[in-house]
Amino acid sequence: MAEQARTNIPEVRVATVKPGGAIMKVSLPATTTAFEAANIFARTSGYIEKRHVDIGDRVKKGDLLAEITAPELDQQIAQAQATLAQDQAALQQAQASRELAEVTNSRDSNLVKQGWLTAQQGDNDRLTLRAQQGAVGVAQSNITAQEAQIRVLQQEKSYQRVVAPFDGVVTQRNVDNGSLVSAGSTFMFTLMHSDVIRTQVFVPQDEAFGVGPGVDADIRVPEIPGRTFAGKVTRIATALQPGSRTLLTEIDVPNPDGLLSPGIYCTVELSIPRRTASTTIPSDALVFDQSGLHVAVVRNGTVHFQQVSISRDFGTTVEVRDGVQPGDQVVLNPAVNLAEGCKVTVRKTETG
Template sequence: MVDDMNDPHRHSSLDIAVSGEEGLDLPARGQAGRRARIALLVIALLLAAGAARTIVSNLMNAHRLADTTKQNAKQYVSVVQPSPAGDNGRLVLPGTLRGYVEAPIYSRANGYVLHWYADIGAHVKQGQLLAELDTPEIDQELSQAQAQRQQAESTLALARTSFERAQQLRLRDAVSQQELDDRQGAYSQDIANVAAADANVRRLAQTKSFQRIVAPIDGVVTQRNIDIGDLVNAGNDGAGRALFTIAQADSLRLYVDVPQTYANQVAVGQHVSVAQPELPGVAFDGRITRTSQAISVATRTLQIEITLPNHDGRLLPGTYVQAALQMDPAGTMTVPGNTLLFRAQGPQVAVAGTDGKVHLKKIEIARDLGQTLEISHGLLRTDRVILNPGDSIAEGDSVVVTAGAGSPAAHSRPEPQPPQPAQSSPSRSAT
């Protein structure tokens, strides 16, 4: 075995074998390196593609978020266009009919109701007896006043006799001038006492006459607030209501308040058409008889009085009616009440412009009708006023007008399409 290790031929064969194996490993190592580089390149490409995909996805998400934000920033609103105030230049105002003369009757004497003779709906004449009162206290006071008057007359007669006797004695210088003056003063004082007693008797007699309640005017009894046995105070202080109320209904009065915007167009003698809601299609002709000639500071209105003839009694006092005055609107517009904005700058409305932006306009309200407002200044006929604007709406906000009840788009309807002929389905051949 040692010989084999020391054999030179054996060493040369081993060297040849090793060198042959090394020569065979070089191509394999080259292929392995190329495969490694290809794998790294593929990994790099995959990483680059992933990064690019992430960047593209982020950009798309950013664009989508921007579009969504822009879309959510838009406000969808319904609009309405202002309409001219009045109906063909007519201004309709509410009012309540009153009797031409309405007389609430109070008692001027304290007592109890003894009888009443007129009930509601009765036509009475001036001076007609309506009721009688029992006034025992006034009767006693009148008797006492008459007795005091008789006392004053007796004292006056004695004073007159004394004064006349003193005058005769003074002519003979039997009494002094001072005594004569004293008797004259007493006589003058007794004359005044009798006059005062007479006045008191007349006062009580007149008060007693008020126990008869009579009608002050011709008319119809519209209220009776007493019954037999009721206690009545002078001036009706205790009850706080009139004993009777009488109204003259041959002619009626109607008081209405005209807004300041139309006050200059009202004139005495102007005809007014009056309508009662319960009588559709019936109009009553009235005439303006007088105005207050002043604008109320509290309501900024002018009160006018309209007189209506009512000889047939068709209209009743106290009826709610509507008076239509012929007026020139003079640019006054009407908008719904739910378009108003209350801001520190005063009343405003939000208008949707043609550029899709909100524009706030300051307005002047001529009259508040509850569900509608009459605007005297600040609006045009072509303005698109936003209905139910939010509290956060501001100048320059983007809005999208929807087809609401008041928008112009709501009135546009698609053209009807002609009917299409029915098409028969193709027949299938039997297979």
């Protein structure tokens, strides 16, 4: 009878639950962008006298991209300078009149005191002096205003030389020699700095905790097989986007050989430090029925069903957050008639 009882105890295969590693590898789709990009507009109106660059040209900061000619601006500067000369002459005239009024007032004031001149004459001299002093102030203000206007025109003239704001590559050109450009509205060039590529990836909420500056990242491009571009997370948005529950993450990747281009599709593998404990079990150990998702754990020869929640699915294995502990033995491909509290014998232990 004892032999018969032993033969009625089912024999099961089990796997040992493994602890999750300290680093979580996450692979996500991403897009590359230029580290710096600028659309360059005309800052003054005129005609393109000479275009010095074209699409694909590499430039350094301060390099001349194009020259704009505007003869009417030169005439405005000449007119403003002539007006300034007139204002300066008017100031000299006002200063001379003020000096004459000072001398007259000083001389006549003594004569008024002695009775040789009337008080009315003394008032006229005093008020004339005050008026001439005000005229000098007005002339000085006119000169200051005109000098400011000349500086504005000269600054506008400096915009006739369109220069590169940073080192980069010309990726778009919308003007040619002779093109008419208008200040603030004519889009001339697009310049991108691609020696460093900025890679943008949206990390889902369940994987975003632990992402921060300094996290290692490997970037792979399908069209460049066998090549991995190493980088690090340099900045994160901190706040998740409400619509997608994802965290915008940027990775700066050195690109000295220029293999990476802005705007390409790539995959990013992040090595994220794990914030919460997790365990790994084989997918064959999962049971899904009307009670939900659970696994059969063998403890001291007895089966106990434990509910689990999956955090990540790797295909043959899954990562679970709770329900089991590292070292637990879970039944692989449990039979349909296997119930809570059943006695079993372990046939073979496999690694999960």
